[in-house]
Amino acid sequence: MASHHAHHATGFAAGLIAAVLVAQSGAAGPWHVGCAAAFVAGVAGGTAPDWLEVAWWSRARRLWITHRTVTHWGIGWIAMLAFAWHALAHRPSPLWAAPLLGFACGGIMHLLADWPNPLGVPWIWRRHSLKLWKSGHCDLIVVATAWAGALWFAHAAWGHMLPFRYWLGWLANA
Numbered sequence: 001m002a003s004h005h006a007h008h009a010t011g012f013a014a015g016l017i018a019a020v021l022v023a024q025s026g027a028a029g030p031w032h033v034g035c036a037a038a039f040v041a042g043v044a045g046g047t048a049p050d051w052l053e054v055a056w057w058s059r060a061r062r063l064w065i066t067h068r069t070v071t072h073w074g075i076g077w078i079a080m081l082a083f084a085w086h087a088l089a090h091r092p093s094p095l096w097a098a099p100l101l102g103f104a105c106g107g108i109m110h111l112l113a114d115w116p117n118p119l120g121v122p123w124i125w126r127r128h129s130l131k132l133w134k135s136g137h138c139d140l141i142v143v144a145t146a147w148a149g150a151l152w153f154a155h156a157a158w159g160h161m162l163p164f165r166y167w168l169g170w171l172a173n174a
């Protein structure tokens with residue numbers, strides 16, 4: 001698995017993606033509360049598949065679900081994302097739709113960060129691994145890829161409004 005810090009960093013990238021999705025859906029609400037809720041939930045979702053396994057109600061804080069089983073099931077996270085996206089399409093959209101979308105984006109980003117490891121992720125029925133590196137290695141690649149994808153996604157959606165567009169043009173000409 002990617003390190004705890006890598007999952008937090010990729011969770012922030014997932015939060016950005018979720019905020020962009022909520023804004024593009026038109027369900028941001030007053031003062032873009034929906035975008036903020038989606039962002040915060042995306043950050044929380046970035047580590048959720050791991051902390052959902054912990055028995056937080058016991059003093060021992062042991063796992064109550066085997067690691068990388070039910071909480072890492074890809075279809076469940078994708079279904080949650082589709083359900084939240086469908087709820088955002090309704091007007092007015094329910095208050096829970098934007099945070100649920102963010103949480104699902106974070107969970108999917110977590111699975112994508114765990115996928116290159118030998119243990120893999122159970123996307124459908126069985127675990128699948130890209131077998132690129134061992135756990136805890138190459139976290140910089142995972143985080144950089146997540147942020148590159150998030151920035152590309154934000155630029156594709158908001159490119160005409162982003163202030164870094166000017167700086168990207170300046171860097172390209174330098």
